[in-house]
Amino acid sequence: MHYKKIIILALIIPLSACYPLNFQQIENIAHPGYWLNDDIAGEDAGRNGIRDDIDEWIEKQNFEPKLKFAIQQQAITLQRTMVSKAEDWETLRPMIYDELDAQICVGSIDLEISDRVSLLMANTKARVLRADKIDSAFGGRTYKLPDDDNSTCRKY
Amino acid sequence: MQKILIILTLFLTSNASVAGECFISKQKFSVGFFNGVGNTLKQATKSSQNLKSKTHYPVTLYYNHTEGITKDLLEAYEQRLAEIPFAERAKEANGQKFLFYQFMNGATSKNDSPEIKAAINKFAGDVRRLERVASTRPITVADYTDHDRQLDSELQVTSRVALVAHSQGNLFANHVFESLSKTRQKRAGVIHVAPASVHLHGKYILSKTDMIVRPISTMPANITIPYNIFADHTGHGFSESYLAYPGSLNRIIVMIDEQQRLATPIGIHGDFNVKTMGQFVYRGVSSPSRGVGKISFKGGLTRYTDKPDMAGCQATITYDSGQFNFLVKRQFIKPGGFLRSAHWCGNGAGRINKVVQDESTGDIEIKETWESLPGAPSAASGEDSLTCRNDEKRKSGNAHAPESTSNTMSFTDDIKRVMLGDLYKK
Numbered sequence: 282m283h284y285k286k287i288i289i290l291a292l293i294i295p296l297s298a299c300y301p302l303n304f305q306q307i308e309n310i311a312h313p314g315y316w317l318n319d320d321i322a323g324e325d326a327g328r329n330g331i332r333d334d335i336d337e338w339i340e341k342q343n344f345e346p347k348l349k350f351a352i353q354q355q356a357i358t359l360q361r362t363m364v365s366k367a368e369d370w371e372t373l374r375p376m377i378y379d380e381l382d383a384q385i386c387v388g389s390i391d392l393e394i395s396d397r398v399s400l401l402m403a404n405t406k407a408r409v410l411r412a413d414k415i416d417s418a419f420g421g422r423t424y425k426l427p428d429d430d431n432s433t434c435r436k437y
Numbered sequence: 438m439q440k441i442l443i444i445l446t447l448f449l450t451s452n453a454s455v456a457g458e459c460f461i462s463k464q465k466f467s468v469g470f471f472n473g474v475g476n477t478l479k480q481a482t483k484s485s486q487n488l489k490s491k492t493h494y495p496v497t498l499y500y501n502h503t504e505g506i507t508k509d510l511l512e513a514y515e516q517r518l519a520e521i522p523f524a525e526r527a528k529e530a531n532g533q534k535f536l537f538y539q540f541m542n543g544a545t546s547k548n549d550s551p552e553i554k555a556a557i558n559k560f561a562g563d564v565r566r567l568e569r570v571a572s573t574r575p576i577t578v579a580d581y582t583d584h585d586r587q588l589d590s591e592l593q594v595t596s597r598v599a600l601v602a603h604s605q606g607n608l609f610a611n612h613v614f615e616s617l618s619k620t621r622q623k624r625a626g627v628i629h630v631a632p633a634s635v636h637l638h639g640k641y642i643l644s645k646t647d648m649i650v651r652p653i654s655t656m657p658a659n660i661t662i663p664y665n666i667f668a669d670h671t672g673h674g675f676s677e678s679y680l681a682y683p684g685s686l687n688r689i690i691v692m693i694d695e696q697q698r699l700a701t702p703i704g705i706h707g708d709f710n711v712k713t714m715g716q717f718v719y720r721g722v723s724s725p726s727r728g729v730g731k732i733s734f735k736g737g738l739t740r741y742t743d744k745p746d747m748a749g750c751q752a753t754i755t756y757d758s759g760q761f762n763f764l765v766k767r768q769f770i771k772p773g774g775f776l777r778s779a780h781w782c783g784n785g786a787g788r789i790n791k792v793v794q795d796e797s798t799g800d801i802e803i804k805e806t807w808e809s810l811p812g813a814p815s816a817a818s819g820e821d822s823l824t825c826r827n828d829e830k831r832k833s834g835n836a837h838a839p840e841s842t843s844n845t846m847s848f849t850d851d852i853k854r855v856m857l858g859d860l861y862k863k
Contacts, residue, residue: 377478380479381478381482384479384482384483384486385482385486388482388483388486389486392483392486392487392490395479395482395483395486396477396479396480396482396483399477399479400479412477413477415478416477416478416502417502419478419500419502420500420501420502421500421501421502421582421583421584422500422583423469423497423498423499423500423583423584423587424482424485424497424498424500425495425496425497425498426485426486426489426495426496426497426498428495430486430489430490
């Protein structure tokens, strides 16, 4: 009987400990100064609405122009919600739906990468908590995916 | 005299336009996706998009917010407890099937080693702490309420919904399904993927390599998804395992297709027993596109206005609980197709007096009266009767066969179109 308990514990406890951290976040945890930085907005020297580290990451990936543009739009929508101090649903609602539409647009080009930016955006403890707060506001809500995924790209 | 005849005929045609065409709307089908444990909103959206791209059905995400996997497990645990009668719970616990609960409760046995006891106690302590935090906000109740409302509105415009639930999402899907009326439950089906629930409302799929749900499941595994430690070390991921492996994906698609085939007309009878016009509710009219206005009603009946190439006059008809108004315009397109002018043909008002659906054939008959409004070219009134045939049901030979239906039926006075067509040619 013991081995069953050990297996379950081995599964549950690491998951409990790690969630919702991704590899990028774990890497950052190794640098407490960065991880515990409470600046959510970060630097945006280019003033294009995208954090510089995300901009840099996008540039390094050599995305095709259409995908690059879609990801930039997604990053802008995510950053907008991230820096917003809003916590009430009515204020957050349009911003969150914009985020999701932008993600669908990226997903229509490359599904695998569609949630990558959101993971990269939440790379410090403060940002993880903010992202979780935003998700929390959406708890119990619904999102009807557009009939034509491409239609969300035309918004931007 | 000829002018009067033309105006009169035009107006008669406006009546024809009111009668227009009708059809029992093509059966709409959609999929609701309930995400599982430990999904951020973006991950759940990605799974939904993946499901949509692989099934080609419209998908709505019913988001279940994660507040950390431990808290989600706690939530799942509590929901499961609520599903199991106490006697069964005790029996199952005795049989050690719900070892998971033992961990949650911090129960240890004398045979456990000190390390195991310490680990169980630590985990149970975490659960208790999270339980106290969770109690400050009744997340589950809020989730249920919003999901119930959404599914209810979905079923007003969709004839059938398949609820695809993954992991803990099954507990939410079950609750939403059970909250439906018996009539509405007939129009929804649950597809359980790696169900963390005890009860099932439909078919399920669970992999032998699922390391999250299989150890705590009361259902036997019914598929073996090859274990891929790089893609999904848990073997539990919806996109990474269940949608990624062709065998499980195909089974999920087959289950959804089965639900789609069960889609029945939204049914004017059944949900909406139309005996009075109060029960026949107008839902909206879309902007006429290429001369065709679409008028839809709660209950699934849709009518189109006249087609422009048939009569030269197009009607825009608006309905309000059985009342309707119509405005008829005629467009001229000069040779070359560049210059257009619009002429007012007439307008009027009418009332749908009776809508009857024959339960044996599925046909819908609309009986209506109309009259011109002040200012119309001529005072006129009339009665129409319009039957929307349900040919698919006839073909099936079974009055209650749950067939998909999409029929058109021209209205009774085609002859007016012919008359107008002749005049127009002149």
